[in-house]
Amino acid sequence: MHLRSTLAGLALAIGLASTQASAETIRIAIGTQDTTINCATGGLLIRELGLLDKYLPHDGKYKDAKYEVQWKNFTSGAPLTNEMVAGKLDFGAMADFPGSFNGVAFRDAGKQSLFISVLSGSTTGSGNGIVVPASSAVQSLAQLKGKTISVPFASTAHGMLLRAVAAQGWDPEKDVKIIAQAPEIAGSALRSNRIDAHADFVPFAELFPNRGFARKIYDGSQANAPTFHGALVAGDYAKKYPEIVTAYLRASLEADQLIAAEPEKYSELIEKVTGVEAEVNYLFHGPLGLQTRDLTWKPEYRKAVATAIDTLKLLKKTDKGLDVEQFVDDQYIRAAFKQAGLDYDKALANYAPAPLKANDAITGKPITDFKRLAQIWVRGEDKVRHYSSPEEALKALADLEKEGKDIRAIYAQAADSGIKLLASQAWFVRNAKGELNAFLLKDQAQRFASANGGTALDFASVNQQAVVAL
Structure with missing residues (x-):
């Protein structure tokens, strides 16, 4: 028992x-x-x-x-x-x-x-980037020799910056002054021109330019480091x-x-x-x-x-x-x-970017070539409008602004790297046919213009030409 x-x-x-x-x-x-x-x-x-x-x-x-x-x-x-x-x-x-x-x-x-x-x-390094104050005369990394560049230490942007500096043939301890700065501090420093440049990770190299107080002068893809x-x-x-x-x-x-x-x-x-x-x-x-x-x-x-x-x-x-x-x-x-x-x-x-299946907002025809794709996001609209070329988009932009529409963003694809750009920050080359090709940097646009014919223009210039054409 x-x-x-x-x-x-x-x-x-x-x-x-x-x-x-x-x-x-x-x-x-x-x-x-x-x-x-x-x-x-x-x-x-x-x-x-x-x-x-x-x-x-x-x-x-x-x-x-x-x-x-x-x-x-x-x-x-x-x-x-x-x-x-x-x-x-x-x-x-x-x-x-x-x-x-x-x-x-x-x-x-x-x-x-x-x-x-x-x-x-x-896989090429896009996402990390370097920005300068909006009023800065600097147009490329090469112009930052001897300058102070801030970056969040021990971040992926820090690694990108060191690779970018090395690619210039510079000594990171002598040819530039690299200091630690978190994004929220860097934003204030860029607004008040207290820093020559700032390197950062997603999304700050795009966020700060979108807010109007900085300009992107280097994309991580230029270092070709994943x-x-x-x-x-x-x-x-x-x-x-x-x-x-x-x-x-x-x-x-x-x-x-x-x-x-x-x-x-x-x-x-x-x-x-x-x-x-x-x-x-x-x-x-x-x-x-x-x-x-x-x-x-x-x-x-x-x-x-x-x-x-x-x-x-x-x-x-x-x-x-x-x-x-x-x-x-x-x-x-x-x-x-x-x-x-x-x-x-x-x-x-599969190495392809997220695909786009869309019709041109003007012609209604399917877009099949995305090399010169441009897009407009109108505030209050649920979907981004797609255009087969920047010149089409700029014509549409002029009409939208006449109608009093608030434009949230304009995008263009870079002609050399293929990365998506904020068009308002980009440079363009107009060729003899009137076609526009977009670039992140002024010197990229100028080199393309010299090699292929055409004129390098900032966004304000191409936008004004589109308005005048109407």
């Missing part, structure tokens, strides 16, 4: 333990960078649209699990990394440079983090809850699909949450955008991680390397693609 009661008690204890295990409350603590808008599909959109709940597992060992989802927003990657290393966060979204520092910080603490997915990037933003997870967490890591990436995939389908709508949502204007969000996230939303680990992005680690050594942030093949772990994003019925390897091989 005594044995029977003992066994019964043991069975009850085992049953209670099993129930308690399956009823475990699992924390999912996610660090976001909302104003770093290229992290949106790994944070802001998942949170605001409640996407994560759709994919969290509720079977097997998760049958009776309860989830406690926590969100915390940061303005940069370094403090986010600190909280991940301290065990206060499980996931984080950041760029290649701070992401690599995340891996180093975990290793130095006797732990491991994993870079599990790209979110958005440019850059991206991606998602990381604590290694111990991934080992314990691999299904949750995959669920998070399923939510990220859906966020990516939603913004691809309705870029204007979700650009508005990002503005509502962050204050970053929708027209700047569209510049990145819209079709043929400045960067490409891409969740696959292209060789260029793996190289960006390796380059970032080498740069950390140069900056004496670490004296050890980091095994990129172990740090970058694509098993979870591959699992997410498979669950979603998507072909990861096909996406991995």
Whole structure:
């Protein structure tokens, strides 16, 4: 009898333990960078649209699990990394440079983090950039020798700036003065002309010019150094809850699909949450955008991680390397693609920017050649208007302004690099046929004009010509 009661008690204890295990409350603590808008599909959109709940597992060992989802927003990657290393966060979204520092910080603490997915990037480096005050006479990086350039230290823009300075053949400690400055401080410094130039990451090299107090004089693509933003997870967490890591990436995939389908709508949502204007969000996230939303680990992005680690050594942030093949772990994003019925390897091989399927706003005919695409976003309109050429768009702009329409943004595609530009900040070359080609920089336009014939003009000049022509 005594044995029977003992066994019964043991069975009850085992049953209670099993129930308690399956009823475990699992924390999912996610660090976001909302104003770093290229992290949106790994944070802001998942949170605001409640996407994560759709994919969290509720079977097997998760049958009776309860989830406690926590969100915390940061303005940069370094403090986010600190909280991940301290065990206060499980996931984080950041760029290649701070992401690599995340891996180093975990290793130095006797732990491991994993870079599990790209979110958005440019295999040529677009997204990072250098700006000068709007009133500055500087038109190119070459004119900044001997000047003071600020940058958020240990950021992906810092890495870009060092590469850009090296490409000029300059000594970064002698030929320029590089100082640490966060974006919010740099904005004020640019407004008051207290800084010669500022290098920054997404979206500030476009946001500051869009707000009228700065001018972009260097795009990261000129350094031809890949850059991206991606998602990381604590290694111990991934080992314990691999299904949750995959669920998070399923939510990220859906966020990516939603913004691809309705870029204007979700650009508005990002503005509502962050204050970053929708027209700047569209510049990145819209079709043929400045960067490409891409969740696959292209060789260029793996190289960006390796380059970032080498740069950390140069900056004496670490004296050890980091095994990129172990740090970058694509098993979870591959699992997410498979669950979603998507072909990861096909996406991995696809280098095309987000496509545009649109009709010309004037002729109504499908646009098939996007080399001279121009676009206008009229305030109050849900969709961006598309034009097959800048000259068409400028004629339409003159009419819209006559009607008293408030123009939110005008976009053009750069004739040399193909990147999307804020047309109001661009330079143009008009050839003998009257066709306009857009460029980011004055010297790029002048070189093109010299080689191909034509005249280099700023936006105000080509816009005035369009008005006079009417």
